[in-house]
Amino acid sequence: MSEYLSKEVREGLELARKAGLKKRSRLRVRAGDASYPVLRMWDTGFALDSDDTAHLRGLVDVFDGTKHLYQALIVASQFEDNEVQFEFKRSTAAADKAPLDYDRPxxxxxxLLPR
Structure with a gap:
């Protein structure tokens, strides 16, 4: 089907697809002060727009709106279709309290209430 469409129409459709993915997704990746919208996410990684993303690597935080989901160590794995796909080297779920050193019954x- 794509060979019947002109180059300008295909580029317009691709831009509209990316804009729809950015608008629909609440997921964001924050590295330092910069924040990037996530286009797609799966168990072992995620994809960002290659136009917005500088060479991102290292420790990032993944958010769903304002909820902190993960702290992850990432590396870029593939560049395809104007997307940069990142893989998790390590992904730790964020918690709102410190872990216990023992099993709490x-x-x-x-x-304890005072007497």
């Missing part, structure tokens, strides 16, 4: 008291 389900019936443990939450607090």
């Amino acid at each position: 389900d019936d443990a008291p939450i607090a």
